[in-house]
Amino acid sequence: MTAGQASRDPDRLLDRAGVSGNPDRDQHFLVDERVLDRLPTHLPADADRSHVLEIGGGTGALTDRLLATSDRVTVVERDPDLAAFLRDEFAAAIADDRLTVIEGDALEVDLPDATASISNLPYGVSSEITFRLLPLGIPTVLMFQREFAERMAAEPDTAEYGRLSVSAQHYAEVEVVETVPPTAFSPPPAVDSAIVRTTPRDPDYKVEDEEFFLRFVKAVFTQRRKTLRNAVRNTVHISGIEDPDAVVDAAGEALMSKRAGELAPDEFAALASLAAEGDGRSDG
Template sequence: MTGTRSPDRLLERAGVRGNPDRDQHFLVDERVLDRVPTYLPEDADRSHVLEIGGGTGALTDRLLATSERVTVIERDPELAAFLREEFAPEIESGQLTVVNDDALECDLPADVTASVSNLPYGVSSELAFRLLPLGIPTVLMFQKEFAERMAAESGTSEYGRLSVSAQHYAAVEVVEPVPPTAFSPPPAVDSAIVRTTPRDPDYEVEDEAFFLRFVKAVFTQRRKTVRNGIRNTAHISGLDDPDAVVDAAPESLLSKRAGDLAPDDFAALASLAMEHGLEDENG
């Protein structure tokens, strides 16, 4: 099933126009809108789908046609009011809930089973990392460059902290490029739809927060060897004795650069860092 509401008519009824200064670009290409919900994995639980940034409801309409229940978080009070008016029957039936709040600050529904969203690009990273730890499948629209970095493999120019951090939580795939003409007004960048499918990583970390902080630290020195990266970023990673970590780590990893380390390499180094470099916790 697909939605029945025209995105152009929704914009007309809402009486709004996108505002690039507010990072507001409405997805209006009906073919893209119809495809977006189909990118959830076939076995995804669609009993409660979360949409962040509902806008005028073009994607909301498609999600209502393919999901049992939908919650939309919309920060703009005028747009939230329009959604409540436009979708009054769906709200009355209990299929739709509209929340007027900031998705970066409000509590997300505890029973959400998936998220399908056209995210505001200015806060897309922060929003993605609110969703990924929930362990739910997502279909999210990003700036194309961000999407490619999110899905990149080690050894490629796009690979970085974002790649390791996102893939720690999920398998990440770029499933469709989206041109600026699909939006009103067209953004100055290309876009892409990303699917994330939750999975356990093929490595173990003792402290997830430290692991992610360690990855961040080493990538700030991506042009240097990992040896120098560990030594130079103790103020970021929180290491008390980075030299002890370097002494304990294998040369095969220390001589590489951050972009050439696979996620399990970072996990191994983070484990050594916790064991040898954190005096307060281990000494």
């Protein structure tokens, strides 16, 4: 398919594929043509569209739009029947070497060297897939449950701000660019959805040990209602810190009196670096 041709009708794709969606298998097909048409436009204007990765191709309604706006597309689809349908429906694009269909679980297969990702993610594994994509350092446009999307983009000292916010914003600028009602899907999910754009960035802080940083953030947010003093001391089984009292003493009273939800990502980075450098923790 080339840019400018009419897009495939999502309802007719469902009919041709002989599927209707199954909430028990986390299958909610995006069928609103206006939303489908807008999804590729949410990439940053200067994004490299030469090779776009789509997770969860379904019946190809979004794949069709991506082929119209990108040079090459790779689709990962775990359902064998849908993967076979995509290969048949888009045989011409495959023959032209513009489309590759990978049958398999997006959490297990080798992901290609894509330049961007635009995907309507399976909500049940959206977090795990997101944190496979973000470290790749490519811009993404991803569909999530609205609550998840708002937590990804949340600012410090808000109810939504948490481990997800800090971890996602460590890799990228995160923006909720559009909310999407249940009626845009077949079958409609029980929740509103939202489209999130992530734009890779180098954080304005330095993390020597990224694995420990993310583990430390996870640890203290398990006790987000407690002061950092208590959270650091109570979560050594997660963080791996060997001498939490030394970290508390070194960080100082002003910082340790705060709660996790009050710290910006750069403050987490400083505290994690202090912990990593100063207490002789184990890496296990």
